[in-house]
Amino acid sequence: MIKIDDRDFKEFTGFLKQNFGINMTKKRTLIEGRLNNYLLRNGYSDYSTYLKTLFEDPTGAEVNNVINYLTTNYSFFMREWDHFEFYKSAILPEWKAKITNYDLRVWSAGCSTGEEPYMLAILTDEFFESQRTMWDKKILATDISEKVLAQARRGVYDVSSLEKVSKKWITNYFDRLDKNHYQVKEAIRNEVIYRRFNLMEGAFPFKKKFHVIFCRNVMIYFDMETKQRLVQKYYDVLENGGYLIVGQSESIDRATSRFVYVAPAIYKKPHK
Numbered sequence: 001m002i003k004i005d006d007r008d009f010k011e012f013t014g015f016l017k018q019n020f021g022i023n024m025t026k027k028r029t030l031i032e033g034r035l036n037n038y039l040l041r042n043g044y045s046d047y048s049t050y051l052k053t054l055f056e057d058p059t060g061a062e063v064n065n066v067i068n069y070l071t072t073n074y075s076f077f078m079r080e081w082d083h084f085e086f087y088k089s090a091i092l093p094e095w096k097a098k099i100t101n102y103d104l105r106v107w108s109a110g111c112s113t114g115e116e117p118y119m120l121a122i123l124t125d126e127f128f129e130s131q132r133t134m135w136d137k138k139i140l141a142t143d144i145s146e147k148v149l150a151q152a153r154r155g156v157y158d159v160s161s162l163e164k165v166s167k168k169w170i171t172n173y174f175d176r177l178d179k180n181h182y183q184v185k186e187a188i189r190n191e192v193i194y195r196r197f198n199l200m201e202g203a204f205p206f207k208k209k210f211h212v213i214f215c216r217n218v219m220i221y222f223d224m225e226t227k228q229r230l231v232q233k234y235y236d237v238l239e240n241g242g243y244l245i246v247g248q249s250e251s252i253d254r255a256t257s258r259f260v261y262v263a264p265a266i267y268k269k270p271h272k
């Protein structure tokens with residue numbers, strides 16, 4: 001196993017935190033474990049040489065590779081169902097009644113392999129029923145890792161990962177590819193726009209504000225200060241009355257944010 005010495009570890013974790021918000025200062029073993037084969041395969045025998053290549057790569061390709069290895073992309077269908085229940089029974093009816101131009105804007109930030117945005121697209125499709133074609137209801141789904149985005153775009157999942165998904169959804173929204181795989185139907189794949197986006201970017205580039213942002217199980221890897229800055233940016237890009245939904249084990253510090261607590265992990269930007 002290639003070991004990372006103290007100086008390289010400090011430099012590397014500082015780079016990851018500053019550029020991606022990812023706090024790995026206590027994850028030395030994880031870094032060594034996840035990068036070992038990659039370094040060996042690419043002819044590196046120490047971290048100093050590798051980090052030099054990483055920091056000096058003008059194309060950004062090396063950063064992409066390392067991010068693919070170091071991010072934790074665990075996600076699954078029906079994860080923290082309460083949030084989706086709230087989305088379909090409270091958020092969608094509320095915005096349907098308020099929005100006058102048929103333009104619903106939902107963002108899945110840190111979407112990983114696509115389970116979360118596809119569930120949102122399915123619920124939205126079911127909710128609007130006969131009005132579905134009247135509405136522009138595409139889900140924006142972003143992640144820092146190209147690897148997970150490629151998987152998400154294909155929308156192919158193992159049979160076992162759909163065990164908790166209802167038969168009705170499987171019939172209506174998935175095509176069976178072979179014995180072991182299903183693919184999300186094209187109509188739903190077309191309802192999700194995948195983009196690579198680093199949440200650490202200075203200002204968010206969006207022209208229009210969102211009605212709902214899901215950012216679940218992403219900020220757990222960020223330190224308090226990074227998280228607070230990001231929560232403020234979410235606040236700024238939400239419509240008044242918009243919702244921010246985080247992971248069930250996460251919360252937003254109400255002392256430093258103007259979000260109003262609605263239910264566990266569900267927050268609302270108040271109307272002025």
Ligand SMILES: C[S@@+](CC[C@H](N)C(=O)[O-])C[C@H]1O[C@@H](n2cnc3c(N)ncnc32)[C@H](O)[C@@H]1O
Nearest residue numbers: 020071073074075110112143144198199216217
């Ligand atoms: C554990 S997954 C969460 C997936 C999904 N939201 C869920 O709850 O099941 C966290 C995702 O956040 C992404 N991520 C981490 N840091 C990021 C950053 N700075 N910008 C964008 N995405 C990031 C990771 O690549 C990973 O796919």
